[in-house]
Amino acid sequence: MPDTNDNALGDYLRDRRARLDPAALGFPLARRRTPGLRREEVAQRAHVSATWYTWLEQGRGGAPSAEVLSRIAHALMLTEAEREYVFLLALGRPPEVRFLDAEGVTPRLQRVLDSLETSPAYVKTSTWDVVAWNHASTRVLTDYGALPTGQRNILRVVFGSTLLRRKMPNWERDSRFVVGAFRADVARAGAAARVQPMVDELCALDPEFRALWRGNDVQGSYGEHPKHVVHPVAGPIDLEYSAFAVDGRPDLGMVVYTPATPRDLARVKALIAAGEGTRAVAALPAAKRPRQSAPA
16 A cells, blocks of 8 residues: 655654653653653754744645754754655755764774775775775775874875875876865865865975865766776786775765786785885875876
């Protein structure tokens, strides 16, 4: 039988309201006939009128704005998943991504990274801070463990090392792509203010970065493209770039580099077996590259 409920939002809000503990939120327990908060108490916490909130639960008065819906979600102490569900019910779309400072990754996600023995992989935030990586990434790409925590940022690595710059044959094109993609990711996450001190620092230290940043170019998604790494020990290695969302963590993304050919796989395996890695810089972590031969 089809679902004929035309007030799914109101039903859900009432259900969440009934699950809250009034005493824990500072409301008196006297003369309560039903569990949870009263409508006027939710309205008080959300800074809306009690009449308007009552109408919302009753399916009257139209859809709320995204800002008001966010306040209601906060008032009802909804989880991120519940907040998204409320937005889908009320507005037919998920909420905009909110920037959250990364708190690292779960042991399970680290085990996923570690299981990729011959595929360099790492997890980055929307501001390109690298918060987890595997052994293959340390050997083939960048040893983020050798960097201070505050320096484990892809943009800092790309523009903070003359060694990496010498290993990028198409520096002008690739660096432009890196800056444009970073700008897009930061804007999407609403984290412009969060990264401004780092941007100001790089502008002061690197005239090329300053010119690129002031150019205001924006680049789209990287997609699935081959990457060309010039390793100081192993030489050229072609890697196929893939990016994945982390379920339940919209602030994080996992990047995996897979050896493109048996030759490339053999070179990665040899690096891992020999324990040869690069300290802090060895690869182009984010720019789009065509397949090409190594420079002379």
